[in-house]
Amino acid sequence: INISVFPPSNACIGRYILNMQITSCGHTYQRCLGDFYVLFNPWCADDPVYMDNQAHREEYVLNEHGILYEGVHKHITSRPWHFGQFEDGILDICLKILDMGANYHHGSDRDRCWRNDPVHVSMVVNHMISSHTTNSIMKIPENNDYLKGTKPFSWNGSVPILQQWYNGRCRPVRYGYCGSLASVMCTVMRCLGIPSRVVTNFCFPSSIENPLGVNEIFDSTGKNLCGKDKLWRYHCWTESWMARRDLNQCCGDWQSLDPTPLETGRGLACSGPTWVRSIREGELDLDYDGHHMFSRVNSNYVGWLAQNNANRTKFFCDAWPCGQHLITKSVGSEQYEDITGAYKYELGSVKNKEAYYRAYRRIHPGYCNASNCHIERELSSLKNPFLSDSGVNMRLKMANCPMYGEDVQLHWQLENLRNENKTLNFHLCAQIITYSGCPMDQFWKDSVNVTLGPREVKKIPLCISYSQYGPYLCDHNIMKVVAVSDPECGEVLMVSRDIVINRPPVIVKLLSQPRLKVPCTAEISFCNPLQEDMKNCVMTLEGCGLFKEPMTIDLGTLAANQQARTVVEFTPYRLGSHRLLANLGCHKF
Incomplete structure (x- = not known):
C-alpha cells in the first residue's frame, strides 16, 4: 500500500506520527507506520512564507553557507559562516526550541495552534535565542568578560552552538555576539522553512534616554569616555520573509527580527518582527517594536567635550549619520548587497523627512500635533555644528590597510576655508573600541600645533606603530583615532577615524x-x-x-x-x- 499525505497550508509545523488502524472480522489492529515532519513551505503559493523567486528560495532557504559582514562603514570586512540547517539532528533541535519557548506568548502549549503562524513562530525563536531567562540558546558576555566560556568571535557556524545547547540540557552557550545570535536564528528559521537572511547595520545607536539621538563624550585629550549611550560600529540582526496576516498583508515581505537583547526602556529585550517597509515609512503604530527599529537607523549623532568644570561643549564635526549603510549577502554571490533603501529613503529627500516627522510624532507624544517646522527647529538644535561652519575642514585618511603586526599609517588633512590665518593646538589620541562601542584603553597621545595660511590645505602624516597598539588590541580589532582642538583656542573642532586591523590569513x-x-x-x-x-x-x-x-x-x-x-x-x-x-x-x- 502506498500512502501519500498532503498537509494543508495552515497545518501546524512539527513532528507527526502516522498510525494505521485496520478492522477485520470484528478485530481491530493498529500499527505505527512511522513519523514525518511538517514545515513551512516557501514553494507553496498558499503558504504565508511563499516566495515566488526560485533564486531567492535557493539563497534564503536552501543555502547553508553565509557571510557575516563586520568592521566599520569605511572598511567592511567579511567572514564565512556555516548555517548548517540540513545537518543531522538540527531539525529536532529547532523543534525543541519551539517546545522550550512555547509559553512565551501562550499560557500553555496544549493546542499548539500558534505553530501554523510564522509571526508567532518567529517571535518565539527570537525570544529563545538570547532573551529567555533560563534556557536561551546563547549568552552575551557581560563587560566583555568571557573567561568562563568560548570567545564570542571564535565560532564559525551555527551547528556546534545548537548541538552544545541541546546536549547541555538546554542551558545557554557561553558566549556569543550579535553576529552569531543573528546567524543561529537564521539557521533555525531556514530549517523550519522560513526564508531568512542576516543583515548588518553600520553605525548603530544604542541610547537609553533619547530614542532618536546618541551622544558620545570625549575629554580634552580626545579620549572617548564611557557614557550611557553607545555607538555600535556594526550590529547584525535577522530578516525573515512572510505575509503578515495580522497586518492584512496578502503577500510576503521582509520582517526584521533582532535577537540581541538591547535596552528598550522596559529593560533588555529582543525586537520584532517589524515590517521593514513600515520602518522606512515611519508608520510605527503598525507593528511590534517599530519605534525601536526606526531609531536604530535614523538617530542623530552628537559629540560632546567634557571639561574640568563638568560643562559640556558640542563639537564642530562631520559625523557619519546612523544607519546609513545596511547590507546583506547577495543572492547567488559572495558580494554584499546594499539594502539601505529598504529601511529609509535617501537622506534629505522629501519622503525621508516626511517619514521622520511621522515617526517623531509617535515616539515623542508631546509633539503629536506639532507642525513639521516645529519638529525641524527642534532637530536643528540637537545636531552637531558642521566643521565647515567653523572655517576649517578636516579628514583622517588611511595611507595603508594594516594587518595585525603592521604599523598604522594615516594622513591628517586640514583645509582653511577662510581668507585669514588660523593657528590651532590639537590633541591626538588613539584607543581601542569594541564593536559595541565600549571605549577601552587609550594607548597613544600626542599634541600638535598647526598654522594654516589663507585657503591653505595641509597634509600631516601620522604613524601608530604595532608596538604601541599591539599589547592592547586583543580580540577587539577596532581602534579609534581622534584629533581635537584645545578648548582654550575658542571653538572646539574634532575629527575621528575608526580603523580596522585585519587578521592574518589562514x-x-x-x-x-x-x-x-x-x-x-x-x-x-x-x-x-x-x-x-x-x-x-x-x-x-x-x-x-x-x-x-x-x-x-x-x-x-x-x-x-x-x-x-x-x-x-x-x-x-x-x-x-x-x-x-x-x-x-x-x-x-
Missing part, C-alpha cells in the same frame, strides 16, 4: 579531489606575522558535509615569522558544494 589548499565517502586531504598553513611568539595557537576546522563535528589542532607556540603547515584528512558525507573553514586562535586574538 590558507587552505586541497591535495586531492573530493569525492563522496572517499577520504580527502587538505593542507592548512599559517604564518606568524609578528616579531614575537604567538602562544596557545589552536586551529579549528569545520565544514557542513565535510566534518561531522569541528576538528581542533593544537599548534602550540609559533615563533616570530614561523610558518605552520598541517595536513588533515576528512571524508565528505554529502553531495553538493561545501566550504571548509579554518580559524586560528591564540593568546593575541
